[in-house]
Amino acid sequence: MSDTLIGFVGDDYVLLAADATNAFSIILMKDDEDKIMKLDSHKLLAAGGENGDRVQFCEYIQKNLSLYRYRTGRALGTNAAAHYLRGELARFLRESPYQVNLLMAGHDEEDGPSLYFIDYMASMHKMKMAAHGYGSYFSLSILDRQWRKGMPSTKGSN
Amino acid sequence: MGDSIMSYNGSAIVVMVGKNCVGIASDRRFGVRQQTVATDFQKIYKMHDKLFVGLSGLATDAQTMYEKLKLRLNLYKLREERDIKPSSFSHLIASMLYERRFGPYFVEPLIAGLEGPENKPYICGTDLIGAPVFTNAFWSPELAQNLVRHVRDFVASGFGARGFVEVMAQCLLSAVDRDCLSGWGAVVNIITPD
Numbered sequence: 001m002s003d004t005l006i007g008f009v010g011d012d013y014v015l016l017a018a019d020a021t022n023a024f025s026i027i028l029m030k031d032d033e034d035k036i037m038k039l040d041s042h043k044l045l046a047a048g049g050e051n052g053d054r055v056q057f058c059e060y061i062q063k064n065l066s067l068y069r070y071r072t073g074r075a076l077g078t079n080a081a082a083h084y085l086r087g088e089l090a091r092f093l094r095e096s097p098y099q100v101n102l103l104m105a106g107h108d109e110e111d112g113p114s115l116y117f118i119d120y121m122a123s124m125h126k127m128k129m130a131a132h133g134y135g136s137y138f139s140l141s142i143l144d145r146q147w148r149k150g151m152p153s154t155k156g157s158n
Numbered sequence: 159m160g161d162s163i164m165s166y167n168g169s170a171i172v173v174m175v176g177k178n179c180v181g182i183a184s185d186r187r188f189g190v191r192q193q194t195v196a197t198d199f200q201k202i203y204k205m206h207d208k209l210f211v212g213l214s215g216l217a218t219d220a221q222t223m224y225e226k227l228k229l230r231l232n233l234y235k236l237r238e239e240r241d242i243k244p245s246s247f248s249h250l251i252a253s254m255l256y257e258r259r260f261g262p263y264f265v266e267p268l269i270a271g272l273e274g275p276e277n278k279p280y281i282c283g284t285d286l287i288g289a290p291v292f293t294n295a296f297w298s299p300e301l302a303q304n305l306v307r308h309v310r311d312f313v314a315s316g317f318g319a320r321g322f323v324e325v326m327a328q329c330l331l332s333a334v335d336r337d338c339l340s341g342w343g344a345v346v347n348i349i350t351p352d
Contacts, residue, residue, distance in 0.1 A: 090222050094261065117195060123167065123217035125188055125196050136193070 003035065003048025004135025007103040007115050008147055009128050014105035014113040016046045019135065039065050040075050042107045045085075048132050049100040049120060057098045061085050078106025082116040082124060089122035097121075101132040163264050164215050164286070166191060169201055171212040172330055173270045173281040176322040179350040180279040182210050182270040183326045186343040188217060197342035205231055206241040209271040210347050211251070215286065216264035223265050226254065244271030248282040248290055255288030262286045270349060277351040323348055 004019045022030035036046045037058040045061065047054045064084075069075050076084065082104050092098055102118040117130035129143040171184040188199035202212040203224050211227065213220035230250060234242050242250070248269045255263060266286055273280040284290045326346045 086221070087225075090218055093218065119190060119195075119218075121216070121218040122221070123188070124221060125199055127196055130195070140193075 002134055003054075003101070004131070004133035004139075005035070005046045005048045005101065005103045006131045006135065006139045006143075007046065007105055007117075007129070008143055009113050009115050012107075012113060014044075014107065014115050016044050016103055016105050018046045018048065019133070022051065037062060039081065039104075039106075040069065042075070043078060043081060044105045046103040046105070047100045048102075050098075053098040054100045057089070057100050061088065064088075077108050078104070078111065078114050078116075079108075079126075081106065082114075082118070082126075086118055086122050086124040089118065089120075093122055103130055103132065164266070167215075167217040169214040169217075170330065171201060171214045171268050172326070173212065173268045173283065174322070174326055174329075175279040175281055176325075176348075178277065178279070179322060179348055180270040180272065180281055181322055181326045181346060181348045182212050182268060183330045183344055183346040184212050184214070185330065186345060194342060200345075202345060202347055203227075204347075205247065208273075208277070208349060209242065209244050209247060209269070210349060211247070212268040212270070213265045214268070215266050219263040219265045223254075223263055223267070227251070230254075244269055244273050244280040244282070247271070248284070248292075252284050252288035252290045255284060255286065259287050270347075272349055272351060 002023075005017070007014060007016045016036055018035035020031055020033050020035070021028060022033040035048060035054065036044055039045050039062050043065075045058055047058050061084075065076055065081060085102070085104060089098060097120070099120050101120050104116040104118065105114070107113045115127055115130060116124055117127050117132075118124045119132070128149075129140075129147050131139045131143070168187055168189045169185060171182065173180065173182045182202055184201040186197055186199055187194055188196040199217070201214060201220065202210055204210050205227065211224075213223055231242060251267050251269065255265075264286055267284055269280070269282045271280050272278065282290055282292050323346055326348075327344060330344045330346070
């Protein structure tokens with residue numbers, strides 16, 4: 001719940017941001033943790049939540065997407081990858097749940113940029129702007145105010 | 159926990175029978191407890207031209223349930239070479255939910271459709287473990303108590319398709335105005351014989 005993730009879609013890009021702290025209750029273990037994992041050349045997965053679950057689940061998805069690529073010779077599209085991810089998270093929900101909140105971002109040739117919000121219970125929604133964690137209480141309202149459809153990249157990073 | 163899990167994501171869906179038509183309406187909010195995440199979330203799915211299903215309750219289970227239903231329906235269509243009847247579909251859902259009696263899907267589905275060659279309006283709702291409720295007026299899951307009160311007033315007058323849209327929309331909107339966990343717009347689907 002405490003890991004903040006923010007993402008939004010611009011005109012031909014998706015921007016993902018994640019906080020870099022790694023805490024063990026009150027002790028700050030690390031402040032340069034990279035919580036955004038590269039799934040393949042055009043997909044990113046930002047994850048927040050329980051540390052072990054976060055790393056394990058992201059690697060699991062990344063390796064399975066690679067396996068698909070090796071088997072079939074083509075990479076999975078963002079929509080398909082997001083649904084696959086949701087399906088796996090939903091399957092584990094009833095067995096041994098992963099407590100990770102995710103933002104998956106991807107860019108396809110036909111569909112363009114897309115962002116998927118997936119919460120730890122595997123509820124998924126394709127969105128133009130999304131955020132997880134305590135930071136979402138602040139950033140969502142700013143995004144509501146400032147986000148416009150098709151922002152050029154300079155404006156987006158502001 | 160059993161009660162709050164159904165209102166974790168917040169949703170309001172209602173089915174109503176009109177004259178020669180059925181309607182199913184839902185709100186569009188997707189929330190995580192008190193925080194609204196999205197305002198364009200889909201809760202009603204078209205299974206075929208004469209059958210719609212609305213899935214209220216926990217969003218993840220609603221999405222999983224929809225995927226399972228789509229699979230079952232596609233298989234049914236391949237085997238039977240026809241579309242499933244709404245009444246058969248409601249029995250299918252009820253049995254799928256009861257299979258998970260002691261670890262249920264936290265969804266309360268509502269089915270709206272036109273049955274048979276005469277296109278008789280059919281609505282049905284079930285609770286999360288598949289106890290079906292067959293009525294011929296209206297139904298809404300227990301969470302949306304306000305909806306029931308609004309809808310009851312309108313049911314007696316059998317509305318034709320055009321007025322029906324307005325009735326359903328207003329019922330839903332006035333009910334969700336009082337419920338902070340549902341709202342942010344509405345979608346009304348009316349099924350008519352044509």
